[in-house]
Amino acid sequence: MLKALLKLLVELTGNRYISKLLIAVTTSKSSRMLIPLFVKVYRINLAEIKLPLSEYQSLHHFFTRVLKPGSRPIDNHEGALVSPVDGVIRAFGSISETETYEVKDRQILLEEMLGSKEKANQYKDGKYIILYLSPQHYHRIHSPIKGHIKGNWTLGGKSYPVNRIGIKYGNRPLSTNYRTITEIESNKKNIAVVKVGALNVNSIHLTNQHEQVEPGEELAYFSFGSTVILLIENDNFQFAEDVSAWREIKYGESLGVIAN
Template sequence: MLQTFYRLLIELTNGRWTSSILKRFARARVSRFVVPSFAKIYHLNQEEMEKSLTEFPTLHDLFIRTLRKDAREIDKNHDSVVSPVDAVIEDIGPIRETSEIIVKEKTYSIEEMLGNRELLTKYLNGTYMILYLSPSHYHRIHSPVDGIVTKQWTLGKKSYPVNKWGLKYGVRTLSKNYRVMTEVQTEYGHVAIVKVGAMFVNSIETTHKGTELEKGREMAYFSFGSTVVLLFEKDIFQLDATINTPKEIKVGEKIGILKK
């Protein structure tokens, strides 16, 4: 019963008023009473949390929890690309010359997702990767590469579910939802990190300062479960041979390498 309730509230709600109500509830002190049951239903790993459940004053604070410093090991190889999030890798594939990608049998436009034709051309014939975060996942986002932020921008207003059902049956969720894009210049080429909201307007908070990103360092967080889309410029990314979709992955684990 509780699991159904949480799923309806956290994963499926997208109306303006219902989302507003849930947002207020999650940030209200009274929501602390559901923290233990939420942690139990979603099997949260309490041993890796920086705080105990009793220290979270609201449900929102539990969502954006931090982990112990030794909870995630970051791959240190110079050319490696690491997972920016704890998530399920749902899909990986080529970005077509037409700027299209195919996800769950649906066609999405990278041009529409980025909203910037000038930046689009470098990603044509490149590679995309989609990482889905459920409500059970750690919601902090870390940089997958070392590099310099050359541009960061925001698009979209309303956010619909981006779980596997939302991707399959929703209306262009990856390219229409509220999203924050960060383009990074590495020594190998460009990588775009697209953070896609799942519900609530402005549910993505940027935490990194300045323009320099260090692989494995925190750069943002989601207030609720959502999706990260990685876009790699043509010919610079090679997927790790051990990865098949769907695949559970954690922050810092190697997902591939960058090459010249």
Template sequence: MKRWLMRSMTELSSRKSISRLTGRLAQSSISRRFIPTFARMYSIQVQEAEKPIGEYSTLNEFFTRRLRPGARAIDEAPDSLVSPVDALITGAGVIQAGTIFNIKGQDYTIDELLNRSPRTASYVGGFCLVLYLSPTDYHRIHAPVGGAIVEREHVPGKVYPVNEFGLRHMKRVLSRNERLITYIRHAGGEVAVVKVGAMNVSSIKYVDPHAKATTKGEELAYFEFGSTVVLLTEDNSFTLRGDLMVGKKVRMGEALGTLRT
């Protein structure tokens, strides 16, 4: 009964109108007074921020903050795939015949996740990493590889939560939520960076929606409040780092494994 009630409440609160209302509040000047409380509540490492906490004019500006130079090291190995975000790994595994198995007890198809893109065929035997950003985390999304940006797609959808409850008890939220998908062609193939919106996220925004290329570690986009990135590699092109697993935290720029070159 409790789980049913939670699901019903989540369904009602996943309306874009409610998400927009939350977004407007976070972008208002009155939200500035909540920044210190927000930072303490989520144990945010304010010393890593680009500016002193008192210089942010809204909660949204603080939430989408950049980091000070040198706060993250980008792995420089030419064959490395780096984490695009600070996040918790909530899913990792080989894609089997186009299906991602057991993401918090649920299966997803590449076809639905990539909105039936013709590019799906390249990923049916690839690798998938699901990276969850909590309110504690830095919320800018960076390029996991350097290369040409060959396509972008915006997929409209819901804004269900992508936390533990949402992934486990809501129906396939990663493929039902709003998504921005960026395909990057690198020296050994292609990767798809799927940015998944979440409850109370007013938007996902590109830093430069017209960029034709990117370098490893360069900013791609940012979330206005927490969400998830699904990182996909092509068939037989990626080897996961041996000590990584579901439940492990990673930081932006950290090597996740190696790519075929």
């Protein structure tokens, strides 16, 4: 009974009218009054944000804030793959060790998530890492490696929560939610940066117009909390020793090294 109720609540959060109301409230000028409360509740470090608090025009404007230059040192060691976001490491490992390329307790099916069997097979012997962004986190997404952007493509329709309840009771939100995939080709093979929407706002905004990217260069931003999944084609990728589930990480910090 409880499981059915929780599943119903998760599905209700995908209602488009609730989503429109959420957008209207957070983008309104009156929502500026909520910013100090948001800062207090989520303990936002004001020393690293680019603008004075008084210059943010809405809660949404603050939520998508930009950081001061130099706030996040980028690991530039040879072969380093860096975190594309501030967030929490939810899970990581070898894709080949998962049953029929299912990841995260059957919540991700690669073919479903990437949109084709060909793409799924490309990454089947590689590695994955799931990074969750809560409301307190900085919500811009950066390149994890130096390389060439092969392409961006968007899949999915509605978006449901990607928090613990959403993952447990939703209908595979990590591979069925609205999502935008950026595939980057480096000399170490391909990296897929899968940006998963949440709360049916479908709020993934691409910002980078360049073909070549450097580690830490901005790719996009979320309007609301969500998840980024990295798929690493190279099976020689070695996770850093300090990578562990539920560890907080900031963008630019090393996730591991891709060997030749």
